[in-house]
Amino acid sequence: MATTLGYAILGLLAREALSGYDVTQRMKESVGFFWGAGHSQIYPELARLEEGGLVAHSVVEQRERPDKKVFEITPAGIDALGEWVMQPPPRRPTKDELTLKAYSVWLVDGGEAARLFREEGRRYEEQLARYEQIRGWMEEEWADDIGRPETPRFASYATLRRGILYERGNAEWCRWLADAVEGKPEGV
Amino acid sequence: MATTLGYAILGLLAREALSGYDVTQRMKESVGFFWGAGHSQIYPELARLEEGGLVAHSVVEQRERPDKKVFEITPAGIDALGEWVMQPPPRRPTKDELTLKAYSVWLVDGGEAARLFREEGRRYEEQLARYEQIRGWMEEEWADDIGRPETPRFASYATLRRGILYERGNAEWCRWLADAVEGKPEGV
DNA sequence: AAACTATATGTCAAGAGTGACATATAGAAA
């Protein structure tokens, strides 16, 4: 019924009612860790979801800000989201531009390549540190819900753990590659 | 100058001259581990690369098969590829449909979710096993080149290591999540 | 004889995604 972006939005609205602007913000933080979209994709997609009866909006008038449309997920939306969750996702090729660059790294100077991959590794480590911090916070503040798979907090925690493994793997690989192109032997 | 797909193709042609059909096959194996494209994207992209002077083709007549166009990278193509490698890639959001499903996993039955994530975990483990096998083969057969960052074999080995960390992280996470939605405590 | 597979090269329509353009309110900063 909906597109993948549609299900990403439904995943947010299943937690709380949001305006298109709010959805756009969430796409830069929480959900943004594993899916992405700009507002130019989000507003039309919300309209399509409403057309399909998966969400409904009401206008909220504001005094100190422009009025906004707040979207709520419908029972049909909850059903559609739950059914989509259980379908095994199609196996699409991972597209990783940094790995693609590594594939041609043999053409360039080792020292310069080391600089690039060390810098990229730093970025992954920074993101990893942010994730680890959020994880610590969640494990303290959400201690009870994290053990309950039927809560949205458990699901958020699960996706965070995925992000941590991802960033850690990337950071580790960048470090290894930077060392290797500089001629340092493995494990030093 | 070229698109990311263009650089993926140049990365292949920097190793050996290939027909469009060959490039398509490589996109399902080696390069396909971190980039993807069907032939309907590859043929027009090869034409664009040729227009830009980055590749050149010659027609090879065959008796038992249809004739083919074999593409070679030009010196300008090598230069463009090397320059692109050194540019830090734009930070695009990781798009992982399985993680997106995990974000809404709290809506569905724990037992059914466990089945899904265990099955997906198996797929990652299978891919990991394939990669580990290739790694073992490379470390035996390519032992000398793997220590030389200026060889294409080193670069291929580097991307394989990235793939191993990726699949391992995914498999580990799927196992953890399947256990968690079934109510099993951490580390059992 | 017909169907299927592998090789080989292309086009086309539709959908997904990006970045720029466009407009509006209101507070805060320069």
Added chain:
DNA sequence: TTTCTATATGTCACTCTTGACATATAGTTT
């Protein structure tokens, strides 16, 4: 006073990507 930032919603053109359609040779299988 002007500019900047945050909130708020939208469109548009362009590019990227996917999947189907299209054609052709030659060997293998049914």
